[in-house]
Amino acid sequence: MTDLHRLSIRELAEGLSQAKFSSRELTEHYLQRIAKLDSQVKSYVTVTPEQALAEADAADAVLKAGNATALTGIPLAHKDIFCTKGIKTTAGSRILDNFISPYDATVVEKTKAAGLVTLGKVNMDEFAMGSTSESSYVGATSNPWALDRVPGGSSGGSAAAVAADLAPFATGTDTGGSIRQPASFCGLTGLKPTYGRVSRFGIIAYASSLDQAGPMARSAEDCAYLMNVIAGHDAKDSTSVKKEVDDYIANLNGTSVKGLRIGIPKQYFNVVGLDADVKARVEESLKKLEEMGATLLEIDLNMTEAYVPTYYLIAPAEASSNLSRYDGVRYGHRCENPADLMDLYKRSRSEGFGPEVQRRILIGTYALSAGYYDAYYVKAQKVRRLIQQDFLKAFENVDVIAAPSAPTTAYKIGANLSPTEMYLGDIYTLAVNLAGLPAINAPVGFDKDSLPVGLQLIGNYWSESQLLSIVHQYQQNTDFHTQRAAIAEENA
Numbered sequence: 091m092t093d094l095h096r097l098s099i100r101e102l103a104e105g106l107s108q109a110k111f112s113s114r115e116l117t118e119h120y121l122q123r124i125a126k127l128d129s130q131v132k133s134y135v136t137v138t139p140e141q142a143l144a145e146a147d148a149a150d151a152v153l154k155a156g157n158a159t160a161l162t163g164i165p166l167a168h169k170d171i172f173c174t175k176g177i178k179t180t181a182g183s184r185i186l187d188n189f190i191s192p193y194d195a196t197v198v199e200k201t202k203a204a205g206l207v208t209l210g211k212v213n214m215d216e217f218a219m220g221s222t223s224e225s226s227y228v229g230a231t232s233n234p235w236a237l238d239r240v241p242g243g244s245s246g247g248s249a250a251a252v253a254a255d256l257a258p259f260a261t262g263t264d265t266g267g268s269i270r271q272p273a274s275f276c277g278l279t280g281l282k283p284t285y286g287r288v289s290r291f292g293i294i295a296y297a298s299s300l301d302q303a304g305p306m307a308r309s310a311e312d313c314a315y316l317m318n319v320i321a322g323h324d325a326k327d328s329t330s331v332k333k334e335v336d337d338y339i340a341n342l343n344g345t346s347v348k349g350l351r352i353g354i355p356k357q358y359f360n361v362v363g364l365d366a367d368v369k370a371r372v373e374e375s376l377k378k379l380e381e382m383g384a385t386l387l388e389i390d391l392n393m394t395e396a397y398v399p400t401y402y403l404i405a406p407a408e409a410s411s412n413l414s415r416y417d418g419v420r421y422g423h424r425c426e427n428p429a430d431l432m433d434l435y436k437r438s439r440s441e442g443f444g445p446e447v448q449r450r451i452l453i454g455t456y457a458l459s460a461g462y463y464d465a466y467y468v469k470a471q472k473v474r475r476l477i478q479q480d481f482l483k484a485f486e487n488v489d490v491i492a493a494p495s496a497p498t499t500a501y502k503i504g505a506n507l508s509p510t511e512m513y514l515g516d517i518y519t520l521a522v523n524l525a526g527l528p529a530i531n532a533p534v535g536f537d538k539d540s541l542p543v544g545l546q547l548i549g550n551y552w553s554e555s556q557l558l559s560i561v562h563q564y565q566q567n568t569d570f571h572t573q574r575a576a577i578a579e580e581n582a
C-alpha cells in the first residue's frame with residue numbers, strides 16, 4: 091500500500107483492526123516517508139526506528155490477541171518537550187543536547203499504554219519560546235506548504251510533520267499559542283485544552299501557570315482520538331484537575347451548530363497588522379457557520395490591548411524561575427574547564443541558552459526582582475484576572491468566541507522579526523492561556539500565496555467536546571482540512 095499516509099485516524103484504526111495492514115507495515119511506511127522527505131522539512135530532531143518497529147510488533151501481537159484499544163498500532167510524533175525514557179529530550183536547546191530522561195512524561199506514558207507507536211521527537215522553538223521554530227538549536231523547520239516559510243511555533247515540528255504526512259498526528263504544547271498558531275500556519279486542526287485537563291508531568295516547563303499539552307492533527311475527529319488518550323487527572327501534576335473526562339469521539343456530533351451563539355470581538359478585527367486575506371477567510375468561515383445555523387453576535391473584549399504586555403511579563407517571570415535549574419551541575423550542557431563554581435554557572439548558561447531564552451530570563455528576573463516585583467509582576471497578575479473576567483462576562487451571552495489564530499499566514503524563514511514584532515503576532519492566542527480557557531484552530535482556506543489560514547474558536551472552561559464538535563461539523567461541510575501540501579502528495 092502506497093497511500094497509508096492519506097488515511098484518517100479512524101480509517102487507520104479500522105484498517106488495523108480488520109488486518110488490512112499491520113502496525114509494522116504502517117510504521118515502516120511512515121519511517122520510509124521520513125527517510126525520504128524529512129531532509130526537506132526538517133521536522134524531526136530524533137527518529138527512533140528501532141523502538142518504533144519494536145512497539146509496532148508488540149501492537150500487532152495485541153491486535154492479533156484481540157486486546158487492542160482504539161489506537162493500538164497507530165504511529166505518532168511527540169514534541170521534543172515531552173520527556174521520553176531512554177530517548178533524548180532537548181526542548182530545542184543546546185543546554186539539553188545530552189539529556190536523556192529517566193522517565194516518561196505522563197502524556198507519553200498514556201500514548202504508550204494506548205498502544206500508540208512513537209516515530210520520534212519533533213522540533214520546536216528553544217524551550218517553547220517563539221512563534222517560528224527557528225530558535226531551535228538544531229535549526230529551522232520548513233513549512234510543508236512553502237519550504238522557504240516557517241511552520242509557526244513553538245510546536246512547529248509537530249505541525250510540519252503532520253502537514254507533510256510524516257506522522258498521522260502529533261502532540262504539542264501551548265503556553266501562549268504554540269499549538270494553535272503552527273496549526274494555523276500549516277493548515278491543521280489543533281486543540282489547546284483547558285488548563286488542568288492534560289497532565290504537565292514530564293513536560294519541560296516554560297511557564298507553569300500557562301503550559302498545556304494538546305493534539306495536533308488534520309481534523310477535529312483525529313484530535314478527539316488523541317484527546318481521549320491524553321486527557322485526565324494525574325496525581326503527579328498538582329494542577330491537573332480531578333474532573334471526569336468526556337468521550338471526545340462519542341461527542342463529535344454532540345453540539346448543535348443550530349442556535350450556537352458565536353461571539354465576534356470587535357477589538358479583534360480592528361487589530362493593526364491583521365492581514366486582509368486572513369480577515370476575509372475567517373469571515374467566510376463564520377458565514378459558513380451562520381449558514382449551518384449559528385448566530386453571530388458582536389461582543390466587546392475590552393482588555394485586548396493588555397494581552398501582549400501581560401503575557402510577556404508573566405511568561406518570562408515564570409521562565410526565569412523554571413530555567414534556573416539548568417546550571418551545568420546536575421544535567422545538561424556543562425562548559426569546559428570552569429575556573430570556579432560561578433564561572434561554571436555563567437559559562438554553561440551563556441553557552442547553553444540561545445538569545446531569545448536569555449532575553450526572557452533577563453526580562454523575567456527583572457520583573458521579579460525586589461524593587462520591581464509590585465510594579466511589574468504583581469500588576470501583571472492583576473491585569474491577568476481582569477482579562478479572565480472579560481472572557482467570563484462575554485460567555486454570559488455567547489457559547490464560543492471566534493477570532494483568527496494569527497494576524498498573518500506563515501512568513502519567510504529568516505524574516506528576522508524584532509522581538510516586539512514577533513510578540514505582537516501572538517495577540518490572538520495569549521489571552522486564552524492567561525485565562526486558562528480551551529481553544530481550537532481549524533483550517534478555513536488559503537491566502538493569495540496559497541498559504542493556510544486558521545480560525546480560532548475559544549470556549550468556556552471544559553468545553554473541549556463542544557469545540558471539537560463544532561469544528562467536526564464544519565469539516566463535514568468543507569474540505570480545507572483534507573487539502574494537502576505538495577510534499578504530502580509525494581509517495582515514499
Ligand code: GLN
Nearest residue numbers: 218219220265266267268
Ligand atoms: N509565541 C509565544 C511565546 O513565544 C507562545 C509560545 C508557546 O505557546 N509556547 O511565548
